[in-house]
Amino acid sequence: MSLNHIMPVKFALPDLGENIESGDVIRILVAVGDRLAEDQTVIELETDKAVIEVPSSVDGTVTEILVQQGDTIAVGQPILEVEAGEAPAVEETPPAVEEAPPAPVPAEEPAPTPIPPASVVEEAPSVPTPISTDGPVPAAPSTRRLAREIGVDIAQVQGTGPGGRISIDDVKAHSKKLHAARGAAPAVAVPLPDFSQWGAVERQPMTKVREITAERLAQAWATIPQVTQFDKADITSLEKWRAEYGKKAETAGGKLTPTAILIKVLGIALKVFPQFNASIDIAQREVVYKRYFHIGIAVDTPHGLLVPVVRDVDQKNIIELAVELSALAQKTRERKIGPADMQGGSMTISNVGTMGGTAFTPIVNLPEVAILGVARSQVEPAYIDGQFQPRTFLPLSLSYDHRLIDGADGARFLRWVCTALEDPFIALLEG
Amino acid sequence: MDKAQLAVIGGGPGGYVAAFKAADLGLDVALIDPEAHPGGVCLYRGCIPSKSLLHISKLLYEAKEAEHWGIQFAEPEIDLDKLRSWKDEVVAKMTQGLGQLVRARKLTYVQGRARFVDPHTLQIDQADGRQGSLQFEHAILATGSRPAVPALFDQPSDRIMDSTGAVALHDIPPSMLVVGGGIIGMELGQVYAALGTQVSVVEMLPGLIPPADRDLVKPLHNTAAERFDEIMLNTQVTALAETDDGLAVQLQNSDGQSFSKTYAKILLAVGRVPNSEDLGLEHTVVGLDGRGYVQVDDQLRTAEPSIFAIGDLVGAALAHTAAHQGSLAAEVVAGHEKQVFAPHAIPNVVYTDPEIAWCGLTEEEAKEQDRSVEVVRFPWSASGRASTQGANDGLTKLLIDPQTDRILGVGIAGSGAGELIAEGVLAVEMAALAADIQHSIHPHPTLSETLMEAAESHYGQSTHLYAPKRR
Numbered sequence: 083m084s085l086n087h088i089m090p091v092k093f094a095l096p097d098l099g100e101n102i103e104s105g106d107v108i109r110i111l112v113a114v115g116d117r118l119a120e121d122q123t124v125i126e127l128e129t130d131k132a133v134i135e136v137p138s139s140v141d142g143t144v145t146e147i148l149v150q151q152g153d154t155i156a157v158g159q160p161i162l163e164v165e166a167g168e169a170p171a172v173e174e175t176p177p178a179v180e181e182a183p184p185a186p187v188p189a190e191e192p193a194p195t196p197i198p199p200a201s202v203v204e205e206a207p208s209v210p211t212p213i214s215t216d217g218p219v220p221a222a223p224s225t226r227r228l229a230r231e232i233g234v235d236i237a238q239v240q241g242t243g244p245g246g247r248i249s250i251d252d253v254k255a256h257s258k259k260l261h262a263a264r265g266a267a268p269a270v271a272v273p274l275p276d277f278s279q280w281g282a283v284e285r286q287p288m289t290k291v292r293e294i295t296a297e298r299l300a301q302a303w304a305t306i307p308q309v310t311q312f313d314k315a316d317i318t319s320l321e322k323w324r325a326e327y328g329k330k331a332e333t334a335g336g337k338l339t340p341t342a343i344l345i346k347v348l349g350i351a352l353k354v355f356p357q358f359n360a361s362i363d364i365a366q367r368e369v370v371y372k373r374y375f376h377i378g379i380a381v382d383t384p385h386g387l388l389v390p391v392v393r394d395v396d397q398k399n400i401i402e403l404a405v406e407l408s409a410l411a412q413k414t415r416e417r418k419i420g421p422a423d424m425q426g427g428s429m430t431i432s433n434v435g436t437m438g439g440t441a442f443t444p445i446v447n448l449p450e451v452a453i454l455g456v457a458r459s460q461v462e463p464a465y466i467d468g469q470f471q472p473r474t475f476l477p478l479s480l481s482y483d484h485r486l487i488d489g490a491d492g493a494r495f496l497r498w499v500c501t502a503l504e505d506p507f508i509a510l511l512e513g
Numbered sequence: 514m515d516k517a518q519l520a521v522i523g524g525g526p527g528g529y530v531a532a533f534k535a536a537d538l539g540l541d542v543a544l545i546d547p548e549a550h551p552g553g554v555c556l557y558r559g560c561i562p563s564k565s566l567l568h569i570s571k572l573l574y575e576a577k578e579a580e581h582w583g584i585q586f587a588e589p590e591i592d593l594d595k596l597r598s599w600k601d602e603v604v605a606k607m608t609q610g611l612g613q614l615v616r617a618r619k620l621t622y623v624q625g626r627a628r629f630v631d632p633h634t635l636q637i638d639q640a641d642g643r644q645g646s647l648q649f650e651h652a653i654l655a656t657g658s659r660p661a662v663p664a665l666f667d668q669p670s671d672r673i674m675d676s677t678g679a680v681a682l683h684d685i686p687p688s689m690l691v692v693g694g695g696i697i698g699m700e701l702g703q704v705y706a707a708l709g710t711q712v713s714v715v716e717m718l719p720g721l722i723p724p725a726d727r728d729l730v731k732p733l734h735n736t737a738a739e740r741f742d743e744i745m746l747n748t749q750v751t752a753l754a755e756t757d758d759g760l761a762v763q764l765q766n767s768d769g770q771s772f773s774k775t776y777a778k779i780l781l782a783v784g785r786v787p788n789s790e791d792l793g794l795e796h797t798v799v800g801l802d803g804r805g806y807v808q809v810d811d812q813l814r815t816a817e818p819s820i821f822a823i824g825d826l827v828g829a830a831l832a833h834t835a836a837h838q839g840s841l842a843a844e845v846v847a848g849h850e851k852q853v854f855a856p857h858a859i860p861n862v863v864y865t866d867p868e869i870a871w872c873g874l875t876e877e878e879a880k881e882q883d884r885s886v887e888v889v890r891f892p893w894s895a896s897g898r899a900s901t902q903g904a905n906d907g908l909t910k911l912l913i914d915p916q917t918d919r920i921l922g923v924g925i926a927g928s929g930a931g932e933l934i935a936e937g938v939l940a941v942e943m944a945a946l947a948a949d950i951q952h953s954i955h956p957h958p959t960l961s962e963t964l965m966e967a968a969e970s971h972y973g974q975s976t977h978l979y980a981p982k983r984r
Binding site for chain 1: 851884914942948
């Protein structure tokens with residue numbers, strides 16, 4: 083049974099992605115008493131990015147509208163109340179049909195009505211062939227503005243109006259087509275069985291973050307021949323030093339975490355091993371070497387995994403990095419960062435140490451070529467000077483793009499990082 | 514040092530619109546201009562005073578025309594001081610109004626002249642004698658233009674005036690040579706002719722109002738030929754000397770014939786040049802073209818990332834174009850980074866009697882671009898409204914794409930053309946078809962029906978104009 087059968091249901095403004103937190107209701111397209119179908123446009127919302135049509139994720143009869151034209155509403159705020167129950171024919175159909183997966187709804191999409199499956203997209207549009215004229219594009223100023231705003235080249239849009247005139251709907255349809263074409267590849271998924279034959283299931287749409295994560299990791303996995311190497315750094319003295327100077331960082335407003343120190347060490351390692359601070363441009367048969375040192379940090383948030391980037395780590399000391407990292411992690415968890423804050427990394431650190439584990443195989447964050455995984459440090463006996471001594475070890479996992487980085491380089495890089503953690507003087511000496 | 518998110522330099526219709534828009538979008542804005550209030554050339558010395566005077570000029574001619582309809586007025590007596598002060602009042606009222614809007618929006622208004630010290634700092638010579646400086650995140654340059662003065666005319670003489678001198682209305686000279694048969698020359702020439710000056714006009718090119726289609730200029734040419742002493746086309750001034758009776762002017766036509774005439778005054782109206790000097794642009798990487806215009810991209814950005822430029826300074830040459838550029842530049846500064854200035858139709862209006870207005874594609878341009886267009890003309894001799902006001906010499910025409918019936922350009926000659934062209938602008942911008950205009954009910958009797966009937970004739974015959982079948 084889908085959630086839609088519980089009645090009445092409140093439909094709230096869904097997560098629209100792109101860091102859109104709120105918007106102004108410019109049009110309400112349903113009225114009390116209307117029969118509302120899933121994916122039917124409910125309101126038009128003006129955000130600072132574009133005018134977005136908000137589709138319903140529920141179906142049923144509208145019993146109350148909780149917003150007014152002109153209201154500024156936030157993500158999560160109820161828009162209307164729907165009573166599902168006066169079951170028309172659709173409701174009688176078996177659950178498998180009822181629960182047909184909602185098509186993915188890209189958030190930057192201005193008109194997030196469902197994207198037709200790829201086969202439909204390929205079909206020739208049933209509009210008259212465009213009449214090519216060399217004059218200005220036949221579209222009103224408001225239509226041209228919208229196209230620019232959402233990044234559609236209006237010259238490519240097929241006008242369906244008289245004389246090939248392009249309407250706002252034509253622009254939206256074109257944008258939808260582009261998105262469908264872009265999203266077509268990962269959408270071709272393994273056919274799923276009907277799970278409900280084995281018990282109750284519930285379907286939920288992917289969040290935007292999940293959707294992007296799925297897409298990007300699949301892309302990285304499919305593109306990069308990855309190798310993961312493991313090593314351990316003896317951080318016994320580093321831990322003493324960290325306890326000793328932790329106060330200093332705290333006074334400055336940060337926390338002297340192993341990650342903050344690793345950011346600094348990694349920044350220097352990238353200087354020593356420039357092929358790790360690179361990207362592969364396979365189309366051009368070129369390697370792009372970066373002259374900047376930005377480190378991405380995988381942050382676990384309630385919305386999913388996000389990777390904000392700490393910039394110019396070579397120009398900041400560890401205290402500064404600790405302060406910046408604390409603030410950035412906080413901002414990320416509160417989802418106050420934008421797409422630009424998550425771009426341009428040289429390499430990424432994924433630290434799962436607080437959660438545990440002895441080692442893992444992180445996936446390279448395309449278009450970077452390496453990622454450093456950090457597991458939980460452990461006290462282990464180490465045979466030193468003829469006897470076993472308790473030492474603290476930090477397990478590190480380095481995954482890299484084997485197209486660019488040879489195994490020996492991978493081993494050298496990871497050992498260098500370990501040595502630098504054991505004896506920071508190395509970093510000073512070579513970095 | 515004072516700070517602002519946006520500094521707008523120049524308070525003309527480009528600059529003040531930019532400043533107001535930016536303030537409305539939430540930016541902290543400083544507007545800098547040498548005058549006490551915004552307005553610029555348009556309000557102080559251009560559009561507004563000249564339109565006030567053209568209104569008077571039209572009134573004088575209509576009173577004279579009325580004798581044909583049975584109404585005889587006595588010769589008008591012109592109280593020049595009173596006329597001047599009325600015009601000045603119009604200007605004062607409007608500029609003070611803008612001053613109020615500045616205060617209402619809580620803009621910082623600095624009366625003075627600004628110069629760049631570096632790409633984020635202005636030094637300002639304030640009108641109160643103080644030296645100020647202002648640090649800004651972005652600047653919009655809107656310093657406009659001034660009348661061009663060719664070397665031949667660059668001499669200290671009370672008898673040579675430009676448009677500024679003409680609208681100042683010092684006196685009504687017995688005779689005047691208007692150098693330049695363009696928009697400004699023809700408008701101000703008509704004002705002085707109406708006030709009683711014997712006006713002659715000399716134009717280097719073969720026709721008046723060079724950028725307009727010839728059929729649109731014809732009614733004006735005919736009227737001017739009646740009211741002016743002489744219209745000398747294909748003719749240039751080759752020498753100039755001040756004598757006791759006035760200015761002895763040597764003229765030469767394209768056949769090489771030279772002749773000389775004497776005029777009490779010369780009104781120089783040969784174009785305008787951008788005010789791009791003395792702005793400290795050398796402390797920035799803002800680039801100028803060979804004629805001194807600031808080079809900008811379609812978002813009005815100069816080569817210096819913090820500086821935008823708009824209006825006459827970038828070659829706009831029209832107040833309404835400057836205003837739209839100003840608005841767009843303000844939007845881009847405020848973060849609407851994807852918008853560009855890309856109009857399909859900019860209206861041009863000559864506020865003479867009769868008026869001329871056009872927008873979008875002209876027939877001349879279509880010829881140059883080798884573009885096939887269908888042109889439909891509706892002569893005002895078939896317009897009832899035109900007949901009621903003795904304006905039968907007017908003309909409305911549409912340039913239509915033969916494949917799609919889309920309106921590509923509109924041209925109007927006749928009384929009120931400047932008001933009528935707005936419908937044409939909307940049609941071109943909206944990509945309207947001739948059928949859209951044809952089937953929109955226009956009020957009767959008005960001149961706007963001429964647009965409807967022109968559109969109708971594209972599909973055959975129009976109600977009030979029957980022409981033998983063309984195809």
